[in-house]
Amino acid sequence: xxxxxxxxxxxxxxxxxGQRPFCTPAMATPTTTILIRSDAPAKPALGSSCNGCGxxxxxxxxxxxxxxxxxxxxxxxxxxWNDGLHAYRCGAVDRTLPVxxxxxxRPLRALAPVxxxxxxxxxxxxxxxxKGCDSSLQVMDATMDAGHPTPLVGAANADQP
Numbered sequence: 001x002x003x004x005x006x007x008x009x010x011x012x013x014x015x016x017x018g019q020r021p022f023c024t025p026a027m028a029t030p031t032t033t034i035l036i037r038s039d040a041p042a043k044p045a046l047g048s049s050c051n052g053c054g055x056x057x058x059x060x061x062x063x064x065x066x067x068x069x070x071x072x073x074x075x076x077x078x079x080x081w082n083d084g085l086h087a088y089r090c091g092a093v094d095r096t097l098p099v100x101x102x103x104x105x106r107p108l109r110a111l112a113p114v115x116x117x118x119x120x121x122x123x124x125x126x127x128x129x130x131k132g133c134d135s136s137l138q139v140m141d142a143t144m145d146a147g148h149p150t151p152l153v154g155a156a157n158a159d160q161p
Contacts (some may be wrong), residue, residue: 041053045134053088
């Protein structure tokens with residue numbers, strides 16, 4: 001398994017009503033580094049179909065992921081790599097029972113088989129499956145395990161500012 005380290009940024013700027021936004025040196029773009037498989041698909045443009053790049057789920061859990069992971073930042077506990085699809089997938093959708101068994105407190109784990117089917121159906125809606133990429137994160141660069149910079153394949157966010 002090859003692992004890449006991606007730097008992500010969110011643009012933080014200021015604007016008054018009716019004026020163009022501007023960024024100053026004091027408002028530098030914050031960056032976060034995530035570990036992601038180097039063979040993962042490039043992040044699609046905002047609004048494009050989800051391709052399983054995993055950037056959003058590896059950056060932070062969605063509200064459902066927060067519930068399942070018990071965390072508000074960092075990698076979602078439910079996301080996993082699917083070797084057959086060569087993409088990241090949401091375990092709440094297609095590995096529901098194992099995700100529930102690892103997320104529920106021990107006294108409630110007996111309910112996991114009963115909760116698995118409704119959670120899988122609800123998870124599709126909760127993660128906005130088939131609604132398009134809703135992550136405004138911008139992939140800045142990638143670095144391989146050995147520390148050598150490598151270009152990303154394709155222009156993942158060439159159309160975004």
